[in-house]
Amino acid sequence: MAHQPEACQPGILKKDGGAGLFLVLNAGSKNGISRKIAGISAITETVSAIDAAAGLSCVVAFGAAMWSAIGNGTHPKELRPFKKVSGRKHAAPATGGDILLHINSTRHDLNFELARALLKHLGPAVTVIEEVHGFSYMDSRDMTGFIDGTANPKGAAERRAAALIGAEDPAFAGGSYVLTQRYVHNLAAWEKLSVHEQEMRIGRTKKESVELSETVKPPTAHISRVEIKQNGRELKIVRHSMPYGQARGDAGLFFIAYARGLGIFESMLASMFGAAGDGQYDHLMDFSQPVTGSFFFAPSLKMLAAIR
Numbered sequence: 001m002a003h004q005p006e007a008c009q010p011g012i013l014k015k016d017g018g019a020g021l022f023l024v025l026n027a028g029s030k031n032g033i034s035r036k037i038a039g040i041s042a043i044t045e046t047v048s049a050i051d052a053a054a055g056l057s058c059v060v061a062f063g064a065a066m067w068s069a070i071g072n073g074t075h076p077k078e079l080r081p082f083k084k085v086s087g088r089k090h091a092a093p094a095t096g097g098d099i100l101l102h103i104n105s106t107r108h109d110l111n112f113e114l115a116r117a118l119l120k121h122l123g124p125a126v127t128v129i130e131e132v133h134g135f136s137y138m139d140s141r142d143m144t145g146f147i148d149g150t151a152n153p154k155g156a157a158e159r160r161a162a163a164l165i166g167a168e169d170p171a172f173a174g175g176s177y178v179l180t181q182r183y184v185h186n187l188a189a190w191e192k193l194s195v196h197e198q199e200m201r202i203g204r205t206k207k208e209s210v211e212l213s214e215t216v217k218p219p220t221a222h223i224s225r226v227e228i229k230q231n232g233r234e235l236k237i238v239r240h241s242m243p244y245g246q247a248r249g250d251a252g253l254f255f256i257a258y259a260r261g262l263g264i265f266e267s268m269l270a271s272m273f274g275a276a277g278d279g280q281y282d283h284l285m286d287f288s289q290p291v292t293g294s295f296f297f298a299p300s301l302k303m304l305a306a307i308r
């Protein structure tokens with residue numbers, strides 16, 4: 001019989017519904033909260049049953065310090081706290097977080113119902129340090145007006161290969177590393193650029209998301225900075241980012257992505273923020289600023305159920 005890969009939390013590989021709710025929590029007593037973790041899946045199932053067609057999911061993931069308290073002395077090879085990334089012009093701050101709840105479905109009301117039920121269950125031992133309600137905007141566009149997700153790995157096999165830990169760390173197979181960052185866009189300044197100037201900053205055409213040719217695409221375009229090769233192969237991540245915001249106030253992108261290692265994210269961020277040593281940075285960052293940043297580890301379903 002073929003070896004079955006360890007099952008991951010379903011929200012990691014699925015195609016997103018258009019409504020997201022992201023919660024980053026700190027736990028006062030990390031040991032104390034661990035016995036409540038197992039209850040999260042049952043609560044998600046109960047709320048999900050209200051409308052199965054809405055495809056409600058909740059990925060649960062943990063920061064490095066939290067995992068040290070609940071992981072029975074075991075630690076995923078690459079799990080470490082997010083460190084501030086600084087370049088000459090821009091920086092990406094590190095803001096921590098013990099628990100990430102990544103909720104997604106087609107319905108904002110179900111997401112909200114689940115978030116409230118989970119926070120009630122976890123009780124006063126957790127503090128909410130970030131709550132962001134995301135939505136799908138137009139035809140899957142970021143608020144810059146560009147389609148977000150074009151080069152995301154498609155299909156279960158490609159997404160598994162990009163997002164899930166495998167034989168390189170067998171005790172944690174089926175788990176995944178997560179990067180979250182909330183970006184605030186300077187839309188007023190962005191909208192003053194011509195479409196051509198915007199396209200040179202993204203590296204794709206605005207209307208159809210066609211990649212600019214190598215002769216036209218600058219090395220400072222966003223997609224030039226995040227295309228990172230290792231041994232001749234491009235490193236892949238699975239993105240589930242969503243626009244969020246207020247009509248008059250902060251608006252931008254809640255960036256969230258899954259990968260089989262944290263080093264991939266560190267390389268992409270170093271390249272974006274001008275810390276990769278080639279003197280270049282991502283010129284999209286002149287128009288958007290990250291205000292939070294954290295790394296998490298999302299254990300496999302089996303490992304999540306075993307946390308006591």
Ligand code: HEM
Pocket residue numbers: 142144146147148149150151152179181183202204209222223226227237253255265268269288
């Ligand atoms: C302000 C924040 C960001 C915005 C508005 C943004 C937007 C976009 C857009 C419009 C694309 C092109 C279409 C697509 O392939 O999805 C793209 C591609 C991509 N982005 Fe971002 N992004 C942001 C932050 C990030 C961050 C923080 C990372 C990684 C740490 C990242 C990684 C990628 C990758 C890997 C691709 C695909 C590149 C390729 O293979 O063509 N992005 N992004």
